[in-house]
Amino acid sequence: MQMRMMKKLIITAAISGAEVTKKDNPNVPYTVEEIRDEARRAWNEGASIIHLHVRNDRGEPVQDLYRFKDCMTAIREACPDVIIQPTTGGAVGMTPKERLHPVYLRPEMASLDCGTMNFGKDAIFMNTGNMIREFAQEMKKMHVMPELEVFDISMIRTTLRLMKDGILDYPLHYNLVMGVKGGIGATLREFAFLVESLPEDATYTATGIGRYEFQVAAMSAIAGGHVRVGLEDNIYLEKGILAKSNGELVKKAVTIAREMGREIAAPDEARVILGLGPGGEGR
Ligand code: KMH
Ligand code: ZN
Numbered sequence: 536m537q538m539r540m541m542k543k544l545i546i547t548a549a550i551s552g553a554e555v556t557k558k559d560n561p562n563v564p565y566t567v568e569e570i571r572d573e574a575r576r577a578w579n580e581g582a583s584i585i586h587l588h589v590r591n592d593r594g595e596p597v598q599d600l601y602r603f604k605d606c607m608t609a610i611r612e613a614c615p616d617v618i619i620q621p622t623t624g625g626a627v628g629m630t631p632k633e634r635l636h637p638v639y640l641r642p643e644m645a646s647l648d649c650g651t652m653n654f655g656k657d658a659i660f661m662n663t664g665n666m667i668r669e670f671a672q673e674m675k676k677m678h679v680m681p682e683l684e685v686f687d688i689s690m691i692r693t694t695l696r697l698m699k700d701g702i703l704d705y706p707l708h709y710n711l712v713m714g715v716k717g718g719i720g721a722t723l724r725e726f727a728f729l730v731e732s733l734p735e736d737a738t739y740t741a742t743g744i745g746r747y748e749f750q751v752a753a754m755s756a757i758a759g760g761h762v763r764v765g766l767e768d769n770i771y772l773e774k775g776i777l778a779k780s781n782g783e784l785v786k787k788a789v790t791i792a793r794e795m796g797r798e799i800a801a802p803d804e805a806r807v808i809l810g811l812g813p814g815g816e817g818r
Pocket of ligand 2: 586
């Protein structure tokens, strides 16, 4: 496996997610204020990108345009230069129409999930071929950069077809999500397989789910990739110790990256690395 040029490392913080609750870790944010504070803690520790799911005050995942608007405004006030990347994955069972809502707020980036998969025992995370095309086209129209979320090798192949059809354009940025039951695992062999299957010049972030979070962060830091951490993916700072905040998880990722010889990108440096340019639509 070829190591990529060692640019600064971009940290994405997935602060809230849709599946974990305060029963799993009381620090999972629900309200606008909690989301804002968790974004600020992550940004203060070195996160350049906030991957954003929103909830109602009871903690149920929602994909409401106005809730996204309120959370994005609050995050921008607290962390003026951070890149906000709302989800279009939402939660299992949401309709494609509602999942697209945050795209119409013209964020700089949004996640684009590149295939259907099992997500838990009976849950199916639905992303049909036509849905992926429609989501990509809407993002293009709104000048939103897709963060291509791939949970297995077949999803990378889907993105190659979309490129061939002119639906996806360079610059391409992937998120390799590893360790979801129903998706690819989180071994070094699987990581190398995914990275070697990416189109040339694409950038990538790697996300390890649960106990794989920091192992995958280390792999990606060594290989020249970028890193995602956060309570959406993992609720523990270390075995048996719940993370007190997303900030703690980001801080640990920063330590790992620095130990591997990687400096951390500030948000405007991340924009340049990703090809977003120095300022974004939504800022
Ligand atoms: N909550 C998952 C069903 C994304 O944000 O784009 C989907 C997810 C992916 O988290
Ligand atoms: Zn997500």
